[in-house]
Amino acid sequence: MLTEGELRALTTLRGEQTVSELATHLERGLSYTSELVSRLEATGLVETQRQGKTKQIRLSDAKALELLAAITQEYAHIDWPELLSGATLRVLYYLETPRTATELARRSDVHRSTVHRALDPLQHRGIVYKANDAYALNEGFEQLSTLAQELAHHSHRQTVERYTDTYTILWESLDEFLVQTADEITDEAFISTGPAQFQTYDLPLVARDRRYYFYSETMDDLSPATLCCHMLVIGSGARSQSYCLLLLSHVTVDRDELREQATDYGVSGLVEDLLTYLDTTGKQRTSQLPTWEEFQELAAEYEVTV
Structure with a gap:
């Protein structure tokens, strides 16, 4: 996340200093310190301001x-x-x-x-x-x-703010996050998710003005298990759970993967409720889940066999 040099600069910097003053306090060369400041400025952890020929450095309000x-x-x-x-x-x-x-x-x-x-x-x-x-x-x-969590959160905010000023981070881990926004983001690291992505599985849900993206530098597309978990993070109500039931009934989902993903996304209880509901054909259901007859009607609308 941060190198020793970056951490040392952040813990050494007090008030406003020039690059030369910071280099002196760090007991490092001017070139090394200047590069260090540039990296920290890119992360939004320090801010710089020119005053004549000198550059003043100060910590950001992160x-x-x-x-x-x-x-x-x-x-x-x-x-x-x-x-x-x-x-x-x-x-x-x-x-x-x-x-x-x-x-x-x-x-x-x-x-x-x-x-x-x-x-x-x-x-x-x-x-x-x-x-x-x-x-x-x-x-x-x-x-x-x-x-550590705040440093990652700060980094995630810096990443999404390159593309939009209006957003809400709904879930995040060390390197990935799920974000809601009204704006379209076309960067390949932002994968479309939520209701709009159900179309991939021939389930054309009604999409609202809000868009949902999953940011990941290592993932190319979403598995059905991941999409289901995203849907439950976006909304844990009856509508979201019914949509997940459609998906779990319509495509083959690796249950081990689903349970592992559910743990990471904090939706294990909801996922277990869905699986129990499907395994018992609705005989065991929570108050937020439809009756089996209601679910059969919904499934028929989307041409899903249950």
């Missing part, structure tokens, strides 16, 4: 920087830039709750050995502990996970 400042001031004896650089912040993003190295590796998309290398120095300092094969943050250091 919430993540407030958290970073609070942590470094409260525990000033700890070299945070060294501890948090590399993959550490990626791993900490998912340590808001105790997790095993295997789960942390899967979620943060790093190798298990990387998880251990990232967390071992924190464990040695008493920042992280391990119990029942799961890593957890010690009391007083929970804000480290919040810091």
